[in-house]
Amino acid sequence: MKDVSEKIMPGLTHEHHPKYFAYYTSGVSFPGTLGDILASGLSVGVFNWINCPAGTELENIVMDWFAKALGLPKYFISDSPGSVGGGVLQNSASECIFISLLVARAHVIEQLKGDSDLHDSVFLPKLVAYTSEDAHYSMEKAAKMSLTRIRLIKTDSRGKMRVDVFKEAVLNDINNGLIPFFVMATLGTTGSAAYDNVYEIGKFSKTIPYMWFHIDGAYGANAFILPEMRRFGEGMEYADSMNVNACKMLLVNFESSAMWVKDVMIMKKALSANPVYLQHDNENKVSAIDYRNYGISLTRRMRSAKFWFVFRTYGLVGLQNHVRKLLILAKKFEKLVLDDDRFEVVNEVHLGLVCFRLKHSDDKTEKLLNIITNSRKMFMVPARLNDKFVIRYCVMYEYTEERHIIESWKVITEVATHILGQSGCTNGSLNGHP
Amino acid sequence: MKDVSEKIMPGLTHEHHPKYFAYYTSGVSFPGTLGDILASGLSVGVFNWINCPAGTELENIVMDWFAKALGLPKYFISDSPGSVGGGVLQNSASECIFISLLVARAHVIEQLKGDSDLHDSVFLPKLVAYTSEDAHYSMEKAAKMSLTRIRLIKTDSRGKMRVDVFKEAVLNDINNGLIPFFVMATLGTTGSAAYDNVYEIGKFSKTIPYMWFHIDGAYGANAFILPEMRRFGEGMEYADSMNVNACKMLLVNFESSAMWVKDVMIMKKALSANPVYLQHDNENKVSAIDYRNYGISLTRRMRSAKFWFVFRTYGLVGLQNHVRKLLILAKKFEKLVLDDDRFEVVNEVHLGLVCFRLKHSDDKTEKLLNIITNSRKMFMVPARLNDKFVIRYCVMYEYTEERHIIESWKVITEVATHILGQSGCTNGSLNGHP
Incomplete structure (x- = not known):
């Protein structure tokens, strides 16, 4: 622990x-840490039902x-009728x-292939995915790893x-013999926390054959825990899949990325393989979920424990109060700037950014950003x-208070004032740590 | 915690x-848990250098x-000359x-493509990957997700x-105009803990243009912490990449899968994308590693902490003693069976299986396995x-002792005896919990 203090912490x-305003953070809370x-300590592998019921x-x-807490479409909820x-x-x-x-790609290829014995890859040059130029960079990376074409659709002045x-691009691609198969809308973009128009994107995507509609709500969908914020999610019911990072607003420690699919069988088909040593008596029961078929890894940590601890400790109202506080602090900062x-x-400041x-x-x-970063008084990042x-100035931390907002604005x-050549502080006064 | 005891633990x-002899486990130790x-608690995102130096x-x-502890090839070690x-x-x-x-696929496509403007996917129908029929099932799943062909090569009587x-398949594929681009050898197969002949596979693979040689040492390469076991790894120096799960033998809690590559630039090229908000002043320095370009995820837990705690607490000799004990206990069980x-x-019993x-x-x-599993006196799985x-009877746990081996053999x-119709116990005596 001496080395942790001396070598790691600095x-x-x-x-x-409270003065970290940079990336959307990885989340932390005392109950979340206890659950983790x-x-x-249990270190059990949650990969099939029998090894970890x-x-x-x-x-x-x-x-x-x-x-349910976010008001997501009923078909994402396993115990809905x-x-x-x-x-x-x-x-x-x-x-x-x-x-x-990957799941959407497997699904469209299966449909296109039918009974033919063509190699799956022959369809790839025709497949096109879409997202906005402000979507998370991992979408571009995912397309690169999937060998599928991607179009980064222009954003408006609000991101x-x-x-x-988007519609024009899709219709144009169809006219050119290509096959639009995937579109991702974002609820809370990385650069500016913009909410895409999920309703319009989703509604249109359902008129296009083979199109899978995914919603990346990593940051912004957390706010739907407040019913008054759900207007930004109108149209979610068109989604085939969706993801939300509870670590980004709801006090569950990283890694805690929730993902839902409308039809788990399509996912399982794309991601399963079944050797003897993983077979068990209960595997064909609907209630016996084998999570190894829901993702890339076989063995997986019991990530549910920290969710459970956070939900049980704060309760829905406690989490709602926390999110409301973040949004109020961001509005406070916005007013100082204005x-x-x-x-x-x-x-548009709807969230914490x-x-x-x-x-x-x-x-x-x-220059302003660089001087502040080097002063180590606070941390922000560019976009x-x-x-x-x-x-980007983003309020995320559980214990950030109004005074931290005011102090940071002073910095x-x-x-x-210094940069604009007006009187005031010298660079020297910014040295040292906060 | 009452609900943990009443609802989760059962x-x-x-x-x-000590009576879990089923899968290769997810690992646990007190120091590993403390590191985790x-x-x-810190919950920092280890994705680029500046956010978590x-x-x-x-x-x-x-x-x-x-x-170094496993005696891996020097080119996997970043501080080797x-x-x-x-x-x-x-x-x-x-x-x-x-x-x-994915990395090998991107690398071969880049070479085949040259300056042409062909779509990357046009090469896929020609690409062939190889591994043995006893290799981990995730290789088959990986090929499925990568849309590459895979050949599962026959194993010998020892797995x-x-x-x-393998050689015949590769030469045959080349003669048929296909392109062998990836072979995975296994050190410690899932079914029988067999060590593939890494030397012969690796040496041959280096005579084949474009062939990437990967070694899956998830379980068996851990044993190389004992110098006397390294003879099973002869030929590792042919590898382009390799993985070892420290959780499987070396007391580091899951998730702890180490992976090395011979040339990190090839990996970065396949897995990177570079938006403004992730750029920073130090990113082009060799010493400033951005791990987001070494895998699928952007943000990642500080998994290194648990390795550090385990290595520092047990030391090399402590870990060697632990592995030796597991191998001795497995040999003890083998003798009882023989x-x-x-x-x-x-x-061939070289490891814990x-x-x-x-x-x-x-x-x-x-029938023997099913009766024992239902009796809940111990847990084993089939292959x-x-x-x-x-x-499969696998000794993994830190506190398993010789008496547990003897007791389990008695069960x-x-x-x-009951199944073979000889006198002895009735089914009834196996009910209840140990």
Whole structure:
């Protein structure tokens, strides 16, 4: 522990600190940590029902709870009447997106192939996936790993996928003999926390043969725990699959990426193989879920434990209060920026993220960010939005208070004053640690 | 915690129990659990250097330590002179194998494609991967997800890939205009813990253009911590990539799958994409490793912490003693089986796994296993070896002692006596819990 203190702690970027406003964080809470300790200590492999009945069933239960808490479509909830869907915990949103793409690809190929004995790959050059240019980069990576073509659809001035451009691209591709097979909409983009128009994208996608509709709600869908935020998710009922990272807003420690599919059999078909040593008497029972067929890995940690501990400890109301607090603090910061006419806010602030910049200058905004980062008083990261360099300021931590928002704004304005050549602080005053 | 005791514990299959002899387990130890608690509590995302310098560097260090402890080829060790290779921690062996296949596929396509503007997928119908029929099932799954053809090469009577059959298949495929691009050898197969002939497979693979040689040492390569076991790894220096699950023998809690590549640039090229918000000043420095380009996920847990705690607490000698104990206990069990002429041992017992059966009868062996499983006195799983039904008996747990081996053998022989119609126990005496 001496080495942890002396060698590890000084070399960490402390994501869970009230002055960390950079990436969407990996999440932490005391109950979440306790649940994860349980998973570590038990160290059971949740890969098929017989090797871990309780781990399998708990995962299924918490995925149902989580879907209900967010108001997700009923067909994602395994215990809904008539549902053939369900949830699973993956390691990351990147993994959820990649798996969705693999499943959709297998599904379209199966339909195109029919009874022919063509090699599956002959259909690949025709397949096209779509997402917005502001979607998470893992979608581009997933397409690269899947050898499928991807179109990054232009976004509007607020970072939302332009549905008109998307429709045109799809129809154009069909006219050229290509096969649109996958579209991903984002609820809460990485750059600006924009909510894509899920309703329009979903509705249109259902008119296109073979099109799989995936929703990446990694960050923004967590907010649906507040019923008043669900208007941003209208149209979710068109989705074939969806992912939400509970670590990004709901106090479950990373890795905690929930993924749901409308029809688990399509997923199992794409991801299964069945050697003798994994066979067991109960495997054909509907209730005996074998999670190895829901993802890439065979053995998997009992990730459900930390969800269970968090849900039970905070309760729905406790989690709602936490999310409301984050949104209020972000609005507080937005107001501070708007009240200073040297700055502009460049995104719609519905969630915890405020994207801002010095008016009229990429260079000065970048300089502002660099000086602040090097001062180590707080941590933010850049993004590009409408071809402008912007700074992302994201409130995520459980114990961030209003005073931290005010203090951080003081740091930003002091450096801005310095850069803009007005009187005020010197660079020297920014040295040292907060 | 009351619900954990009442609702979870009774529904777990206790992998870490002296009478659990079933799958290769997910590993546990007190130091490993403590290291994992640190990772949970810090909950930092180890995806690029700047967001987690200490986590990135610790992962690199422990991967070097681990490679040195096993006597792996120098080019896998990042701090060897001239090395361009290195290690990374993935979630599972399945993931390591899938990633290796994706990287090898991207690499061969790049070479075949040259300056042409052909779609990457046009090469897929020609690509062929190889492994043995006794290799881990995730290789077949990986080929399915990669849309590449796979040949499962026959094994010999001891479960090793038949190198003559492999060579013939490769040459035959080349003659038919196909392109062999990937072969996976196994050190410690799932069914029988067989060590493939890595030297012969590797040497031959290097004479075939484009062939990537991967070694799955998930279970068996852990034993190389004992220098006397390294003879089974002769030829590892032909490998382009390799994976070892420290959870399977070396007391690091799951998920702890180490993977090494000979040339990290080939891996990065296959798995990277680079949006603005992930760019940082140090990214082009050799020493600034961004692990997001070494696998599927962006954000990743600090898995290195549990390795560090285990290595520091047990030390090399402590881990060697633990592995030696497992091998001795397995040999003890093998001797008990060999001394009873109703039974036969059907694998070479070099590691912790003994595969055995009642002579001359699949049916009776299966019945034996089912009665024992239903009695809940101990847990074993089946496998098929040379088309025979066999029972896997695997010693893995840190606190398994000789008395547990003797007690478990007593259970087995009592049920065997009952099944073979000889006098002895009735089914009734096997009811109830141990």
